[in-house]
Amino acid sequence: MESSNKKIKVIAFASIGGHAVQAKKILDGFRCLESDLYIAEKGSRVFRDFSRSDFWNALICAKQLVCIIRKENPSVIMSTGAAPGLLSIIVGKILFKKTIWIDSLANPKKLSLSGRLSILFSDVTLTQWEHLENKKVSYWGGIL
Numbered sequence: 717m718e719s720s721n722k723k724i725k726v727i728a729f730a731s732i733g734g735h736a737v738q739a740k741k742i743l744d745g746f747r748c749l750e751s752d753l754y755i756a757e758k759g760s761r762v763f764r765d766f767s768r769s770d771f772w773n774a775l776i777c778a779k780q781l782v783c784i785i786r787k788e789n790p791s792v793i794m795s796t797g798a799a800p801g802l803l804s805i806i807v808g809k810i811l812f813k814k815t816i817w818i819d820s821l822a823n824p825k826k827l828s829l830s831g832r833l834s835i836l837f838s839d840v841t842l843t844q845w846e847h848l849e850n851k852k853v854s855y856w857g858g859i860l
Contacts, residue, residue, distance in 0.1 A: 723750040727790040729781070729804035731756050731765055731797060738821060739796045754784060756800040767799055774803060781807040795834075796820055802830040805837050817841045819853075827853065 726749045730739040736755045743751040756765035756777070763780050766773035777800050785793065785808060793808035794816040795801030801817075808815045817834035819827050821844045835841050835852045842854050849855035 723748055724792065725750045725788070725790045726792045726794055727751065727785070727788055728753045728794045728796070729756070729763065729801050730754075730795060731800055734822060735795075735797045735801060735820060738818070739794065742794070742796070742818065752788065752790075763800065765800055774799070777803055778807060782811070785811050785813065792816060794818065797828055797830050799830055802834055802837075805834055809837050815839050819843050819848075823848075 726743065726746075728739040728743055728751065730736040730753065732755050736753065740753055743749065743753060754763045756763045758765050761780075763784065764773050764777040766777055781804050790813060792814045793804055795804050796818050797820050805815045805817055815838045817831060817838040817840070819831035819842065823831065824845050827843060827848060831841065831843070840854065841852060842856055843849060844855075844858070846855045
Protein backbone atom coordinates (compact mmCIF):
# COMPACT_ATOMS: atom_id res chain seq x y z
CA MET A 717 0.00 0.00 0.00
CA GLU A 718 1.28 3.47 -0.90
CA SER A 719 2.18 5.82 1.94
CA SER A 720 -0.22 8.68 2.64
CA ASN A 721 2.68 10.82 3.86
CA LYS A 722 3.30 12.29 0.42
CA LYS A 723 4.67 15.79 0.76
CA ILE A 724 3.45 18.77 -1.24
CA LYS A 725 6.24 20.21 -3.36
CA VAL A 726 6.62 23.96 -2.99
CA ILE A 727 9.20 26.14 -4.67
CA ALA A 728 9.83 29.63 -3.34
CA PHE A 729 11.44 32.36 -5.39
CA ALA A 730 12.82 35.48 -3.72
CA SER A 731 15.27 38.30 -4.19
CA ILE A 732 18.48 38.14 -2.20
CA GLY A 733 18.46 39.57 1.33
CA GLY A 734 15.38 39.99 3.49
CA HIS A 735 12.97 38.48 0.97
CA ALA A 736 15.04 35.29 0.87
CA VAL A 737 15.41 35.16 4.66
CA GLN A 738 11.63 35.43 5.10
CA ALA A 739 10.93 32.79 2.42
CA LYS A 740 13.36 30.36 4.06
CA LYS A 741 11.76 30.86 7.49
CA ILE A 742 8.31 30.24 6.03
CA LEU A 743 9.41 27.06 4.25
CA ASP A 744 11.24 25.81 7.36
CA GLY A 745 7.99 26.14 9.33
CA PHE A 746 6.15 23.53 7.28
CA ARG A 747 7.23 19.94 7.77
CA CYS A 748 4.63 18.61 5.32
CA LEU A 749 6.39 20.25 2.39
CA GLU A 750 9.09 19.17 0.03
CA SER A 751 10.58 22.54 -0.73
CA ASP A 752 13.33 24.42 -2.49
CA LEU A 753 14.27 28.08 -2.32
CA TYR A 754 15.68 29.87 -5.34
CA ILE A 755 17.32 33.22 -4.66
CA ALA A 756 17.73 35.80 -7.42
CA GLU A 757 21.16 37.34 -7.78
CA LYS A 758 22.67 39.77 -10.26
CA GLY A 759 24.35 37.87 -13.06
CA SER A 760 23.03 34.51 -11.86
CA ARG A 761 22.57 31.79 -14.46
CA VAL A 762 20.08 30.06 -12.18
CA PHE A 763 17.65 32.91 -11.47
CA ARG A 764 18.48 36.45 -12.61
CA ASP A 765 17.59 39.41 -10.43
CA PHE A 766 16.16 42.57 -11.98
CA SER A 767 14.40 45.76 -10.99
CA ARG A 768 12.59 48.63 -12.66
CA SER A 769 15.95 50.20 -13.56
CA ASP A 770 17.20 47.12 -15.47
CA PHE A 771 13.91 45.64 -16.59
CA TRP A 772 15.49 44.06 -19.71
CA ASN A 773 16.85 41.38 -17.36
CA ALA A 774 13.22 40.28 -16.84
CA LEU A 775 13.36 38.44 -20.17
CA ILE A 776 16.36 36.40 -19.04
CA CYS A 777 14.71 35.84 -15.66
CA ALA A 778 11.45 34.65 -17.25
CA LYS A 779 13.28 32.09 -19.38
CA GLN A 780 15.15 30.80 -16.31
CA LEU A 781 11.92 30.60 -14.31
CA VAL A 782 10.19 28.56 -17.01
CA CYS A 783 13.10 26.10 -17.05
CA ILE A 784 13.18 25.77 -13.24
CA ILE A 785 9.42 25.32 -12.89
CA ARG A 786 9.22 22.76 -15.69
CA LYS A 787 12.17 20.80 -14.28
CA GLU A 788 11.02 20.86 -10.64
CA ASN A 789 7.27 20.52 -11.37
CA PRO A 790 6.07 21.93 -8.03
CA SER A 791 2.47 21.86 -6.83
CA VAL A 792 2.79 25.40 -5.47
CA ILE A 793 4.95 28.42 -6.22
CA MET A 794 5.45 30.91 -3.41
CA SER A 795 7.22 34.25 -3.27
CA THR A 796 7.95 36.96 -0.74
CA GLY A 797 9.23 39.37 -3.40
CA ALA A 798 10.49 41.47 -5.03
CA ALA A 799 10.22 41.93 -8.83
CA PRO A 800 11.71 38.52 -9.75
CA GLY A 801 9.39 36.92 -7.20
CA LEU A 802 6.40 38.59 -8.83
CA LEU A 803 7.57 37.31 -12.19
CA SER A 804 7.75 33.79 -10.70
CA ILE A 805 4.08 34.10 -9.74
CA ILE A 806 3.16 35.24 -13.26
CA VAL A 807 5.16 32.46 -14.93
CA GLY A 808 3.70 29.96 -12.47
CA LYS A 809 0.16 30.94 -13.42
CA ILE A 810 1.00 30.65 -17.13
CA LEU A 811 2.26 27.12 -16.39
CA PHE A 812 -0.95 26.31 -14.45
CA LYS A 813 0.61 26.15 -10.98
CA LYS A 814 -0.99 27.24 -7.72
CA THR A 815 0.63 30.45 -6.49
CA ILE A 816 1.00 32.25 -3.17
CA TRP A 817 2.35 35.76 -2.67
CA ILE A 818 3.38 36.69 0.88
CA ASP A 819 4.13 40.38 1.12
CA SER A 820 7.28 41.28 3.01
CA LEU A 821 7.17 41.90 6.74
CA ALA A 822 8.95 45.18 5.92
CA ASN A 823 5.74 46.72 4.54
CA PRO A 824 3.62 47.67 7.58
CA LYS A 825 1.93 50.73 6.03
CA LYS A 826 0.88 49.40 2.60
CA LEU A 827 1.54 46.48 0.30
CA SER A 828 4.69 46.67 -1.80
CA LEU A 829 4.30 47.50 -5.49
CA SER A 830 4.97 43.84 -6.32
CA GLY A 831 2.43 42.83 -3.69
CA ARG A 832 -0.23 45.08 -5.21
CA LEU A 833 0.50 43.64 -8.66
CA SER A 834 0.48 40.07 -7.33
CA ILE A 835 -3.24 40.40 -6.60
CA LEU A 836 -3.80 40.16 -10.36
CA PHE A 837 -1.91 36.87 -10.72
CA SER A 838 -1.66 34.91 -7.47
CA ASP A 839 -4.19 32.43 -6.17
CA VAL A 840 -3.56 33.73 -2.65
CA THR A 841 -2.08 37.08 -1.65
CA LEU A 842 -1.15 37.42 2.01
CA THR A 843 -0.13 40.34 4.16
CA GLN A 844 1.72 40.01 7.42
CA TRP A 845 -0.14 43.01 8.87
CA GLU A 846 -3.77 42.57 9.97
CA HIS A 847 -4.77 46.18 9.19
CA LEU A 848 -3.79 45.69 5.50
CA GLU A 849 -6.27 42.86 4.96
CA ASN A 850 -9.03 43.57 2.44
CA LYS A 851 -11.24 41.70 -0.06
CA LYS A 852 -8.25 40.73 -2.22
CA VAL A 853 -5.50 40.41 0.40
CA SER A 854 -5.76 38.02 3.33
CA TYR A 855 -4.20 38.04 6.77
CA TRP A 856 -3.76 34.53 8.19
CA GLY A 857 -2.06 35.56 11.39
CA GLY A 858 1.61 36.05 12.13
CA ILE A 859 3.49 34.19 9.44
CA LEU A 860 6.96 35.01 10.76
